[in-house]
Amino acid sequence: MSEYSPYDASSAKALLEVDHVTLRFGGLTALDDVSFTINEGEILGLIGPNGAGKTTCFNVMTGVYRPTSGEARFDGTSLTKLKKHKITQLGLARTFQNIRLFKSMTVLENVMVGTDAHSKVGFWDALLRTPRHRRTEAASLARAKELLDMVGIKARHDELASNLSYGDQRRLEIARAMGTNPKLLCLDEPAAGFNPAEKVKLMELIRKVRDAGYTVLLIEHDMRLVMGVTDRIVVLEFGQKIAEGAPAEIRDNPAVIAAYLGVDEDAS
Amino acid sequence: MSRVGSYFSPLGQAMDAVSDGYKRQHPAVKALILVLVALFFYGLPLLRPPLITTNEIDFGGVMFQVAAFALVALGLNIVIGYAGLLDLGYVGFYATGAYTTGVLTSQHGSWPFFLALPVAIAVTMVTGVILGAPTLRVRGDYLAIVTLGFGEIIRICVKNIEWLGASAGIKDIPHPNTIGPAAEPPFKPGGLFEIPRLEWDGLVPHLDKEHSVHFLVFGATNAIPYYWLILTALVLVLLGDRLVKNSRVGRAWEATREDEDAAELMGVPTFKFKLMAFALGAAIGGLSGSFYASGQGGYISPDSFPLLLSMLFVAAVIVGGSGNRWGAIAGGALVAYLPERFREFADFRLLFFGLALTVLAVWRPEGLLPPRRTRRAKAAAAEIEALEEGELDEQLEEEPRNV
Ligand SMILES: Nc1ncnc2c1ncn2[C@@H]1O[C@H](COP(=O)(O)OP(=O)(O)O)[C@@H](O)[C@H]1O
Ligand SMILES: [Mg+2]
Numbered sequence: 282m283s284e285y286s287p288y289d290a291s292s293a294k295a296l297l298e299v300d301h302v303t304l305r306f307g308g309l310t311a312l313d314d315v316s317f318t319i320n321e322g323e324i325l326g327l328i329g330p331n332g333a334g335k336t337t338c339f340n341v342m343t344g345v346y347r348p349t350s351g352e353a354r355f356d357g358t359s360l361t362k363l364k365k366h367k368i369t370q371l372g373l374a375r376t377f378q379n380i381r382l383f384k385s386m387t388v389l390e391n392v393m394v395g396t397d398a399h400s401k402v403g404f405w406d407a408l409l410r411t412p413r414h415r416r417t418e419a420a421s422l423a424r425a426k427e428l429l430d431m432v433g434i435k436a437r438h439d440e441l442a443s444n445l446s447y448g449d450q451r452r453l454e455i456a457r458a459m460g461t462n463p464k465l466l467c468l469d470e471p472a473a474g475f476n477p478a479e480k481v482k483l484m485e486l487i488r489k490v491r492d493a494g495y496t497v498l499l500i501e502h503d504m505r506l507v508m509g510v511t512d513r514i515v516v517l518e519f520g521q522k523i524a525e526g527a528p529a530e531i532r533d534n535p536a537v538i539a540a541y542l543g544v545d546e547d548a549s
Numbered sequence: 550m551s552r553v554g555s556y557f558s559p560l561g562q563a564m565d566a567v568s569d570g571y572k573r574q575h576p577a578v579k580a581l582i583l584v585l586v587a588l589f590f591y592g593l594p595l596l597r598p599p600l601i602t603t604n605e606i607d608f609g610g611v612m613f614q615v616a617a618f619a620l621v622a623l624g625l626n627i628v629i630g631y632a633g634l635l636d637l638g639y640v641g642f643y644a645t646g647a648y649t650t651g652v653l654t655s656q657h658g659s660w661p662f663f664l665a666l667p668v669a670i671a672v673t674m675v676t677g678v679i680l681g682a683p684t685l686r687v688r689g690d691y692l693a694i695v696t697l698g699f700g701e702i703i704r705i706c707v708k709n710i711e712w713l714g715a716s717a718g719i720k721d722i723p724h725p726n727t728i729g730p731a732a733e734p735p736f737k738p739g740g741l742f743e744i745p746r747l748e749w750d751g752l753v754p755h756l757d758k759e760h761s762v763h764f765l766v767f768g769a770t771n772a773i774p775y776y777w778l779i780l781t782a783l784v785l786v787l788l789g790d791r792l793v794k795n796s797r798v799g800r801a802w803e804a805t806r807e808d809e810d811a812a813e814l815m816g817v818p819t820f821k822f823k824l825m826a827f828a829l830g831a832a833i834g835g836l837s838g839s840f841y842a843s844g845q846g847g848y849i850s851p852d853s854f855p856l857l858l859s860m861l862f863v864a865a866v867i868v869g870g871s872g873n874r875w876g877a878i879a880g881g882a883l884v885a886y887l888p889e890r891f892r893e894f895a896d897f898r899l900l901f902f903g904l905a906l907t908v909l910a911v912w913r914p915e916g917l918l919p920p921r922r923t924r925r926a927k928a929a930a931a932e933i934e935a936l937e938e939g940e941l942d943e944q945l946e947e948e949p950r951n952v
Contacts, residue, residue, distance in 0.1 A: 289580065343814055345810070345814070353686075363812050364813075364818075365810075365813040366813050366814075366816050366817055366818050366819070369813075369814060369815060369816040370816050374814075374815075374816075375813070375814060381808050381810075381811040382808075382811075383803065383804045383812070384805035384807060384810060384926075385803075385922040385923070385926055386800070386803055386804065386807065386922070390800055390803070392805045394800050394801070394812065394815050394817060394895060395798055395815050395816070397797045397801065397816070397817070398801060398815060398817075399816070400797050400815025402796065402797045402798070403798065403825075404793060404798060404825060404829075407791050407792055407793045407795075407796035407798045407799075408789055408793055410792065414796060414797075417797065418797070421797070441922060441925050441926060441929070443926060443929070444925070444926075444929045457815060458815070460815075461815060461816050489936065520859070541575075
């Protein structure tokens with residue numbers, strides 16, 4: 282385990298359990314009997330070559346796909362039958378590998394869609410400007426600004442999301458997901474396309490997020506980065522889990538080395 | 550941008566400048582401007598400014614039609630512009646509102662208009678929920694097809710149901726009750742007081758006491774009080790639209806329109822909000838339909854609600870600038886006004902109307918008054934294009950040196 286980590290595996294409580302999940306697309310088995318758990322307060326790395334099934338795993342967890350067999354549980358609740366927005370309201374939020382912001386909304390509005398996730402404000406509240414509306418709106422706005430500050434794009438809050446630079450769009454995705462006030466934050470290759478300096482800054486941000494009390498699941502290609510920031514790592518290849526353990530163990534695991542050397546240049 | 554478009558672009562820039570200038574004002578100034586604009590429109594059929602006034606046909610009646618279309622466009626803008634749901638059968642809701650009013654006040658009852666109105670709105674809203682609940686679960690294209698069918702089905706059903714007057718329609722739908730002493734023709738015109746209107750002799754206005762408006766007599770002789778009534782409804786809907794849009798609800802609609810899956814994954818119950826937009830749109834359609842039914846003619850029939858009307862409603866929203874409430878109002882007003890203005894061209898008026906719409910589409914594909922987001926996205930795209938062209942120029946300049 283890394284030295285900086287306040288996370289202690291011995292007292293860990295499982296937050297998310299992926300329990301023997303299999304998912305088939307026609308003939309293709311994208312996930313093959315995958316099991317792992319994410320413990321409260323840790324940063325778990327999910328790595329593997331391209332096409333290994335990492336994003337698909339996110340999609341099963343967040344309700345985009347329903348598993349062919351097995352199930353994912355969050356805080357003990359089965360996610361199999363829940364609607365997507367219900368899963369988010371339970372406390373599971375994500376970003377997207379191929380950025381999916383609300384392009385023609387402003388940066389601030391994007392985050393506020395996230396911070397609205399638990400809002401009970403409906404048509405009548407808005408029309409009659411009830412105290413509930415005013416309270417929720419103010420809280421939502423304050424929280425959104427706080428988050429934009431945290432990811433470092435507060436100055437651009439009134440810009441259209443589509444007018445942000447690529448890096449800032451990735452940061453906005455993180456802020457928007459955090460806006461939903463999740464217990465578990467799932468980041469799908471948040472550093473894709475970043476230069477090394479930007480990557481280091483992003484990893485600092487991820488650590489900051491964890492220290493603020495969030496549990497983080499991180500998909501990342503860059504082995505060195507994953508090693509530096511995660512507490513534990515799960516390795517997927519061809520939809521199967523081939524290894525799980527502390528970064529040091531993973532680094533020396535022959536199967537992992539083979540998987541990465543065998544297939545992939547992106548991992549450099 | 551095309552050549553035809555660029556001839557008009559200074560006008561477009563002027564419009565954007567006015568809209569931006571307005572947005573920069575202090576809220577109090579904004580409110581004052583709005584009040585003045587509202588007063589102007591309340592007074593318009595009395596002022597009868599030359600050029601704008603339709604002389605071929607009663608101007609008050611035209612203005613009523615204009616306001617009714619603006620109201621419809623405002624409602625459809627919630628569905629299309631905010632929530633991004635393509636509703637091609639909006640006339641179905643318009644007809645539902647009109648027929649509910651017709652049935653309650655004339656065909657099978659003698660309710661007063663102001664009692665029938667809320668019922669008509671409620672019935673239309675329920676119709677919207679019944680239609681929306683199963684169809685809003687499927688994706689965009691299906692919705693367009695189902696709503697298109699709905700618009701026609703309503704018309705065909707009404708045509709074949711004897712209870713609803715079949716193809717003969719419903720006659721003698723009463724006007725709303727007069728406010729003030731009732732009229733007793735031919736001696737007492739009724740109403741609380743009289744307001745004279747202006748008549749123009751070239752550019753010289755003078756008072757015309759012959760054709761004064763009796764406040765507030767809703768009758769067959771003068772459409773102006775009726776225009777005031779629907780304009781008031783329009784203002785109220787406009788205020789409500791603003792309150793609801795600038796809230797969590799509006800953000801949920803926009804997020805759903807932009808990317809439904811992503812919205813859902815950010816905790817937005819997208820189905821609920823789509824249904825809300827659809828039902829609200831339906832209710833506003835029903836509201837204007839109800840006004841239409843008890844309007845001057847007091848007569849509706851299945852032929853009053855052709856599919857073409859749906860297309861006109863959609864055109865109004867798009868032409869105005871989908872997603873901007875002021876754009877929708879402008880679009881609705883234009884679509885209703887132009888054919889009446891061109892009435893003197895008799896058979897050619899629809900041709901002129903079509904031409905006007907085409908010019909508009911070329912000149913401002915984003916609509917007359919597009920929402921801020923559309924203009925900002927367009928500005929960014931233009932910037933990128935300019936940058937790319939700049940690079941190209943530089944390359945061209947450099948090339949000779951390399952040779
Ligand atoms: N909707 C889908 N339909 C069919 N195949 C899919 C779908 N989504 C993913 N796959 C396949 O599942 C496998 C895993 O993909 P993915 O989870 O995106 O990999 P990665 O680990 O790179 O994120 C790939 O072979 C991909 O082609
Ligand atoms: Mg992926």
